[in-house]
Amino acid sequence: MSEENLIRRGKIQISQYIDTIIVILLGAAILLSSPYLINHSGETGNRYASPVLFPKVLAYTLIILGVMHLILKVKKNISNSENQQMGSEEKGEKKSFLIGLCALCVYVILIPIAGFVVATLLSSFYFVYYFGKPKWYQALLFTIISTTVIYYIFGQLLNVPLPNPFFL
Amino acid sequence: MNNFSEGLALILDPSIIILLIVGVLIGLLIGALPGLTDPMALGLAIPFTFAMEPIAAILLLLAIHFGAIYGGSITAILINTPGTPAAAAASIDGYPLTLKGQSRKALQMASFGALVGGFISAISLMIFAPILAKFALEFGPQEYFALGIFGLSVVAGVAGKSLIKALIAATLGIFVSTIGADPLFGAERFTFGNYFLYDGIDLVTSLIGLYALSEILNQFYFKKKNNLSNHDINKLKLTGEGLTFSEIRKSFKSIVKGGFIGVIVGALPGTGAPISAFMSYGEAVRSSKKPERFGKGELEGVGAAEAGSVGTESSAMIPLLTLGIPGDVAMAILLGSFMLHGISFGPDLFIKSGDIIYAIYIGIMILLVLVFVFSWFGSGIIAKLVLIPPYFMYPIIIVLIVTGTFTLMNDIFNVWIAILFGIIGFFMIKMEYPVAPLLLGIILGPIIEHNFLLSMSATNGDLLSIITRPLSGSILLIALVSMILTIRAQRSIQKRLSGNISG
Numbered sequence A: 001m002s003e004e005n006l007i008r009r010g011k012i013q014i015s016q017y018i019d020t021i022i023v024i025l026l027g028a029a030i031l032l033s034s035p036y037l038i039n040h041s042g043e044t045g046n047r048y049a050s051p052v053l054f055p056k057v058l059a060y061t062l063i064i065l066g067v068m069h070l071i072l073k074v075k076k077n078i079s080n081s082e083n084q085q086m087g088s089e090e091k092g093e094k095k096s097f098l099i100g101l102c103a104l105c106v107y108v109i110l111i112p113i114a115g116f117v118v119a120t121l122l123s124s125f126y127f128v129y130y131f132g133k134p135k136w137y138q139a140l141l142f143t144i145i146s147t148t149v150i151y152y153i154f155g156q157l158l159n160v161p162l163p164n165p166f167f168l
Numbered sequence B: 001m002n003n004f005s006e007g008l009a010l011i012l013d014p015s016i017i018i019l020l021i022v023g024v025l026i027g028l029l030i031g032a033l034p035g036l037t038d039p040m041a042l043g044l045a046i047p048f049t050f051a052m053e054p055i056a057a058i059l060l061l062l063a064i065h066f067g068a069i070y071g072g073s074i075t076a077i078l079i080n081t082p083g084t085p086a087a088a089a090a091s092i093d094g095y096p097l098t099l100k101g102q103s104r105k106a107l108q109m110a111s112f113g114a115l116v117g118g119f120i121s122a123i124s125l126m127i128f129a130p131i132l133a134k135f136a137l138e139f140g141p142q143e144y145f146a147l148g149i150f151g152l153s154v155v156a157g158v159a160g161k162s163l164i165k166a167l168i169a170a171t172l173g174i175f176v177s178t179i180g181a182d183p184l185f186g187a188e189r190f191t192f193g194n195y196f197l198y199d200g201i202d203l204v205t206s207l208i209g210l211y212a213l214s215e216i217l218n219q220f221y222f223k224k225k226n227n228l229s230n231h232d233i234n235k236l237k238l239t240g241e242g243l244t245f246s247e248i249r250k251s252f253k254s255i256v257k258g259g260f261i262g263v264i265v266g267a268l269p270g271t272g273a274p275i276s277a278f279m280s281y282g283e284a285v286r287s288s289k290k291p292e293r294f295g296k297g298e299l300e301g302v303g304a305a306e307a308g309s310v311g312t313e314s315s316a317m318i319p320l321l322t323l324g325i326p327g328d329v330a331m332a333i334l335l336g337s338f339m340l341h342g343i344s345f346g347p348d349l350f351i352k353s354g355d356i357i358y359a360i361y362i363g364i365m366i367l368l369v370l371v372f373v374f375s376w377f378g379s380g381i382i383a384k385l386v387l388i389p390p391y392f393m394y395p396i397i398i399v400l401i402v403t404g405t406f407t408l409m410n411d412i413f414n415v416w417i418a419i420l421f422g423i424i425g426f427f428m429i430k431m432e433y434p435v436a437p438l439l440l441g442i443i444l445g446p447i448i449e450h451n452f453l454l455s456m457s458a459t460n461g462d463l464l465s466i467i468t469r470p471l472s473g474s475i476l477l478i479a480l481v482s483m484i485l486t487i488r489a490q491r492s493i494q495k496r497l498s499g500n501i502s503g
Helices: A003-037 A053-079 A094-114 A116-131 A136-157 B002-011 B014-032 B038-049 B054-079 B085-099 B103-136 B141-152 B154-158 B163-178 B195-199 B203-221 B245-267 B273-286 B299-315 B317-323 B329-340 B347-352 B354-385 B390-409 B412-430 B436-458 B470-502
Strands: none
Touching (some): A003 A053, A003 B163, A053 B163, A053 B436, A116 A136, A116 B390, B002 B014, B002 B054, B002 B354, B014 B038, B014 B054, B038 B203, B038 B329, B038 B390, B054 B085, B054 B354, B085 B273, B103 B245, B103 B299, B103 B347, B103 B354, B154 B163, B203 B329, B203 B390, B203 B412, B245 B299, B245 B317, B273 B470, B299 B354, B317 B329, B317 B347, B390 B412, B412 B436
C-alpha cells in the first residue's frame, strides 16, 4: 500500500472514532465540572436527592455508552479490516456550508444593529441568490413582499416587538 | 354531556374553523415536499400560536400534523418520491398506478384510506383515553419515573441503524434538560453565570434548531438535492378516471384492518406511522387471494398503507393525553406546545378540562374530513405547488427560524441557541446519530429527574422500589418489551425499504 493511502487510511480511522471520543470526553467533563458548575447556594438537598446527583448519573451513562460504542466500533473495524472501503462518504460542499453559516450569523448580528426590516431585506436577498439564480426583479420583489408579510404577521398581528435599529 | 357541549362551543368559532383549514393546507404542502418535515413545520408554527387560545393552538398544530401525514403520499404516488417516511408504503402500489395512467384513482384511494383509518383511530382515542386516565390516578412518583423511561423507549423506534447512538443522543438530551435551575432545590446548573440560562434551554428553540435549522445547514452543505423543480411538471398532473364504488368496496376490509393496526401500533411509544403503514400493507398482501398483484398497481395496497399510516395518529395521543408520554416526535412537539400554553397532561386534564378534551376529539373529526376533502379534490393543485423553487422557499424558512426563535424569548440570545442546536443537529445527522432521541431526552428529562428524586427521597434511596412496585415494575417491563418489538419491526421495515430501493 502506498504512503499516501496509509496516511489517508489513518485519517479515516481516526475520524471513525472521533464521535465516541467526544462522547467520552463530554461525560468526563460533566463529571469533573459538576461540583463547580452547580451552584448549591446552601441548599444541598439530602443524601438521596441533590442537584448534583442526576448530572453525575448522566455523566457516567455517557462514559459507559461511549466506551461500549468504541469497543463495538473497534471490533467491527478489526473484523472488516481486510475489506475496508476508503472514502465512500458522500461529499458535500464545505466552502458553501461555511459561507451559508457565516451569512446566517451576519444576519443575526445585523438585526440589533440595523433593525429587523433592513437586516431581513438584505439577508433574504442574499439567500435568494445563494440558493439559485432568479432574475433580479423576481428576487427583489420576492424579498420585499416576504419581509413585509413576515413583519406584518409578527409585528402587527402577533404584537411581537421586533428590533429597531440601534440608533432609534 | 356538559363537557361535550362546551367542547363543541369552543370548536364552532369561525376563527377555529379557518385555522383548521389553513393548518391542513399547510400540512398537506409540507408533507408533500421532501426535505421539509412535519416536526420542522410544527416547530416553526409554534411561535405563531403564542397569541392564540390554547385550544386554537393545539388544533392548528394537529391540523398541520394530520395534513403532513397524508401529504407525503401525494409525491410518493405521483413521482415515487415520498414526502414522509410513512408514505413509502403507499408508493409501492401507488407509483405503478401512476405509470399506468391511474394516478387519480391512487390518490383518491389514499384519501379514502386515510379517512377511514383516521376515524377508527379517533374513536379508539375517545374510548380508551378516559379509561387509562382513571387508571393513572393511582400513579405516584415511581410510576411517573417508569413512564418517563417508557417514553424513552421511543428511542428504539427512531434509532435507525444504531441503538447505542440513539441512547447517547437521548442521554445528551436529558443532560441538556438539566441546564438551568434544578426542579427541587432551584440550584443553578451549568448556566455559567448567564441569567438567560436560568430557566434552562427552551424546548421549542432546541426543536427549531434541531429540525428546521439543521435542514437548512444540510442544504448549505448539499446543494441541489431534493429539488423537485427538476421534475417534469407533466408527471405531477393527475391522470385517469376517479375511484368507483366497487373499487372502494373491494378494498374496504383491508382499509379497516389497516386502521386497527394503526390504533395498536400508534398507542405504543416508538412505533409510529412508518411501521404501521408497512404492517397494514403487509397484512393486505398476506390476506389477499391474489397477492401476486401487489407491487404492480393494486389499489387495495394503497388504501391499506394510508389507513395504517393515518390510523396511528389519534391513538398516539392516548399515552400523550392520559400520561403525558409522547409516542413519537410529533407528539413530543405537541406536548411542548401544550406545556407552553399552561396545559398539563394526565388525569387532571380529564377532570379539570373536559371541555378541552372534547374540543380535541371533535376537532380531530373535523380535521379528518378536511384532509379527505382537500386531498380528494385538491391533490392535483398541491402537487403543482411542490414545484416552488428552493431559492424562494429556503430564504423564507431562514427568516421564519430567526424571527420565530427571537419571538419565543424576545431576546437575540435565543436565536444563537437555535443556531447552536442547528449545528449540533447537522453534525449529528452527518455522523448518523438520530436527532429525535435528543429532543425526547430534553422533553422527558425533567419528568424523569423530578420523579426519580421524589422516589429516592420518599423511599430513603431505595432504587429497587421502582422495580418492585407492581405498577411501575409493569410499566418498565412493557417498556422493555415495546423496545424489543420496535427494534425487530424497524429492522424488518429497513430490509423492506432497501429491497424497494434496489428494485
